Amino acid sequence: MNQLFDISSDDEDIIDFVEHLERPRKRRRYQERKNHLDYWDDQEFYNRFRFSKPSVRRILEKIEEAIKSPTNWNHALSPIEMLLLTLRYYACGSMLIVVGDFAGVHKSTASKAIFKVTQAIASLRLEYIKFPETQEERNKTQLEFYKIARFPRVLGALDCTHVRIQAPGGENGETFRNRKGFFSFNVQTVSDANLKILDIVARWPGSSHDSTIFNQSRLCGRFENNEMGNGLLMGDGGYPLKSYLITPLANTNTRAENLFNEAQIRTRNPVERSYGVWKRRFPILSSGISLKTEKVQWIIVATAVLHNMACDLKEQDPPSLSPEEERAFNFVNNVPVEPVRRNGNNNHARTNLIMYFENL
Structure with a gap:
């Protein structure tokens, strides 16, 4: 057989690699994120996050500096989005993929955000407990x-x-x-x-x-x-x-x-x-x-800590x-x-x- 058409397995790997380089990179898709503070009325907001809107803002004031991202690179979650994601996780106890979909992020992003916010809130224990x-x-x-x-x-x-x-x-x-x-x-x-x-x-x-x-x-x-x-x-x-x-x-x-x-x-x-x-x-x-x-x-x-804050905030x-x-x-x-x-x-x-x- 003509050696021009006698392609070894190594040659096939090279061809696959070249074709992979020529393929257009898949564009990353970002899910739409709701502004929950504006979207829900007061009672619906409370039912989903277990805190009123003014109380959520008070909590945010306590932890914002500890949880905010240094840049908005890669469509980073804002501090309020991270806090609401965490409160939603506590309030429904669902799998990370479910609360991630609720917040418009991948479950791995949701996991990191929840743990970051959790640590920031728990660090207030000497003040509230x-x-x-x-x-x-x-x-x-x-x-x-x-x-x-x-x-x-x-x-x-x-x-x-x-x-x-x-x-x-x-x-x-x-x-x-x-x-x-x-x-x-x-x-x-x-x-x-x-x-x-x-x-x-x-x-x-x-x-x-x-x-x-x-x-x-x-x-x-x-x-x-x-x-x-x-x-x-x-x-x-x-x-x-x-x-x-x-x-x-x-x-x-x-x-x-x-x-x-x-x-x-x-x-x-x-x-x-x-x-x-x-x-x-x-x-x-x-x-x-x-x-x-x-x-x-x-x-x-x-x-x-949040339980005690809820008591203080009536x-x-x-x-x-x-x-x-x-x-x-x-x-x-x-x-x-x-x-x-x-x-x-x-x-x-x-x-x-x-x-x-x-x-x-």
């Missing part, structure tokens, strides 16, 4: 709790809640499986009487017991070192009874004990209500976060959950708590409080 430090702040907090059920000296209501995540895999993956069988972070918070989060610990896997998380927390150390004076925490039966951590009686026999238990439960109730508001505002915390565990921790803290209550969301919320949050052994040395603290209710 803080325990009362001065005596004036403590007096105010104790008075607000006292108004609920006349329980004295209370600085916070303590509890844990599960934030659902995808199976993390790896050697320690099974430690994230909780007692209901799904994967989660067990997140400890302390709430004030107005549902604001005063303290948060978001690093423990779902199999961790509530009491273990508290005993290893910095807040426990501060109470153990008597930094909070005569202040008290309210906890449920999953916590050990301590001189500063008051739990309900398992059984009541007298009027004073009944009054004590009723007041203790009502005074502790704000932390449970705070979980309802927090997770209804940001359903991603209940539906499950399909990201690496390190990024999940940032999201938990960021949404806690935002309306988040919309009610759909029946499907309600089932998911109940499944995630009603994880049974194993009782812990009581420390008998601290019974006198609770006994003194029962005597206080006997004299009411």
